[in-house]
């Protein structure tokens with residue numbers, strides 16, 4: 001999978017929310033985007049939309065927790081400009097005392113091991129490009145904790161540490177490592193997935209918050225960071241809505 005002259009960007013979790021918005025914005029910025037997620041119909045529809053808009057996109061169904069599938073996917077790339085490790089999310093909001101270990105395991109698998117699989121498999125192609133970029137979508141949850149958040153906070157700390165450590169280990173190679181840490185982003189599925197389809201609980205996350213971030217706001221920061229000159233490494237970009245001063249201090253107009 002190469003396109004002479006056109007830099008390629010792989011985006012995981014491109015079937016919804018921040019990943020879909022990032023695919024649209026990177027395509028508009030001149031990248032040939034490769035959309036991956038488990039829901040094939042979603043990414044195929046988005047790839048068609050991007051192609052219809054005059055940009056370049058392809059779709060590839062992929063579960064980032066499946067190492068064999070990730071390795072097979074990576075064989076298609078001789079060189080790669082950008083990898084956006086966006087696939088991830090939260091499951092549950094239970095206290096440590098009662099949280100389901102299976103939720104913790106699944107969050108670790110997608111947010112940490114998924115990012116590890118994709119990064120390991122594609123690092124040779126990113127290096128071969130002579131100017132590669134790895135983006136890791138962590139979260140403000142990867143920087144400070146909150147009640148009911150421990151499983152997700154632990155997983156996002158894992159993603160943050162992966163990014164920080166990789167940057168140390170590959171310094172001197174032509175690959176930069178960018179961590180984007182958003183606060184509250186109102187996407188269609190994040191909170192609904194967290195609360196297993198309970199839309200009332202999901203709505204409470206954003207209740208009274210005048211303007212949570214949108215998927216496009218975060219995609220904008222990713223696209224900006226990726227399109228800086230190659231010698232400029234945005235190590236960490238923390239972005240929150242104005243109404244959110246910390247993970248536990250949110251202004252709600254109720």
Ligand code: NAP
Pocket residue numbers: 012013014015016017018019036037038039040042062063064065086087088089090110114137138139140181182183184185186187188189190193215
């Ligand atoms: P979202 O709409 O729920 O998107 C999550 C994406 O991850 C989906 O496209 C989903 O696609 C994909 N995914 C989940 N498990 C996967 C797997 N095993 N293999 C491949 N893809 C998988 O959530 P979002 O709000 O856009 O969040 C995107 C990222 O930003 C996540 O890493 C999230 O933790 C992070 N983040 C979100 C917020 C927020 O407030 N929304 C804040 C900070 C950070 P399929 O189901 O089709 O596979």
